[in-house]
Amino acid sequence: MSMGNFERLLRLAARTEDQELSCTECFDVLPQYVDLEVAGGAPERQVPLFRQHLEQCAVCREEYEMVRELARLEAEGRSPSVDDLRRTL
Amino acid sequence: MVRRTNDEWVTALHGGDGEERALADLRTYVLRAALFSLQRARHYVGHLGSTDLAQLAEDCAQESMTAILQRLDTFRGESHFTTWAYTFAVNTALMAARRERWASVPLDHILDGTETPSLAAGDHGAIDPEKQALQAEAVVAIREGIEQLTVKQQQLLRAVVFEQVPLDEVVRRWGSNRNALYKLLHDARRKLKRDLRARGFDVDEIFDLFAVRA
Numbered sequence: 378m379s380m381g382n383f384e385r386l387l388r389l390a391a392r393t394e395d396q397e398l399s400c401t402e403c404f405d406v407l408p409q410y411v412d413l414e415v416a417g418g419a420p421e422r423q424v425p426l427f428r429q430h431l432e433q434c435a436v437c438r439e440e441y442e443m444v445r446e447l448a449r450l451e452a453e454g455r456s457p458s459v460d461d462l463r464r465t466l
Numbered sequence: 467m468v469r470r471t472n473d474e475w476v477t478a479l480h481g482g483d484g485e486e487r488a489l490a491d492l493r494t495y496v497l498r499a500a501l502f503s504l505q506r507a508r509h510y511v512g513h514l515g516s517t518d519l520a521q522l523a524e525d526c527a528q529e530s531m532t533a534i535l536q537r538l539d540t541f542r543g544e545s546h547f548t549t550w551a552y553t554f555a556v557n558t559a560l561m562a563a564r565r566e567r568w569a570s571v572p573l574d575h576i577l578d579g580t581e582t583p584s585l586a587a588g589d590h591g592a593i594d595p596e597k598q599a600l601q602a603e604a605v606v607a608i609r610e611g612i613e614q615l616t617v618k619q620q621q622l623l624r625a626v627v628f629e630q631v632p633l634d635e636v637v638r639r640w641g642s643n644r645n646a647l648y649k650l651l652h653d654a655r656r657k658l659k660r661d662l663r664a665r666g667f668d669v670d671e672i673f674d675l676f677a678v679r680a
């Protein structure tokens with residue numbers, strides 16, 4: 378095991394909680410968390426354990442980051458058009 | 467595109483006034499999210515050409531529309547409707563992108579293998595002999611902790627944590643679901659943490675020992 382793997386395992390073990398959100402629970406609260414975050418609120422208080430799940434689950438984290446980016450662009454009125462996105466594929 | 471409140475979205479999509487327009491607008495939202503996700507997920511789909519990517523985005527948008535309309539009654543209004551819809555489209559697109567990247571990668575040696583993940587006690591940078599001895603002891607403790615896990619837990623740990631295979635890909639190959647495998651990994655992490663504590667190691671102390679940034 379490389380040092381990178383060793384560190385990764387230690388980090389994940391250290392941040393393990395007895396009770397964690399499942400991926401489905403994470404998916405269900407993700408839009409609420411993102412909207413609160415984009416609005417400048419304190420989502421962690423209202424959606425506890427969400428961040429902890431993201432630290433443990435790379436696929437949920439990746440999806441959260443993408444939704445957050447889309448919601449931010451939308452809130453700023455800068456959503457890319459479908460045509461522009463198609464052109465830049 | 468028409469700006470709608472959450473209630474207006476739900477009412478229209480339930481067959482109310484302006485249903486057709488709402489469906490067309492929703493399709494634009496989910497297609498945007500699918501295209502955006504695939505564009506940003508080049509690390510998964512960089513080998514695909516623009517025509518294939520555009521088709522993949524269309525397929526994902528269609529699949530997301532179906533999922534959203536099927537689950538419309540579960541929307542509780544705790545977020546913008548559009549953020550809720552984006553979540554479905556991003557999930558579908560990234561799952562498809564990960565599948566594109568990993569589908570042809572051989573993983574049988576990990577997912578069917580019985581070999582315990584190796585944990586070599588290498589040079590972790592300690593100069594102090596006492597610290598070096600403690601590091602070696604910690605590595606042995608962790609290695610033995612891994613050996614105590616079930617074969618499935620070891621396979622999953624090796625794939626997802628060490629090889630960084632997306633959980634979705636293991637789900638696909640094992641015919642399981644994300645929740646079940648997340649739980650399997652969660653149980654493994656909890657056991658590892660408990661075993662380390664039982665051996666007198668606190669994970670935070672091991673962090674310090676190896677100067678791992680928490």
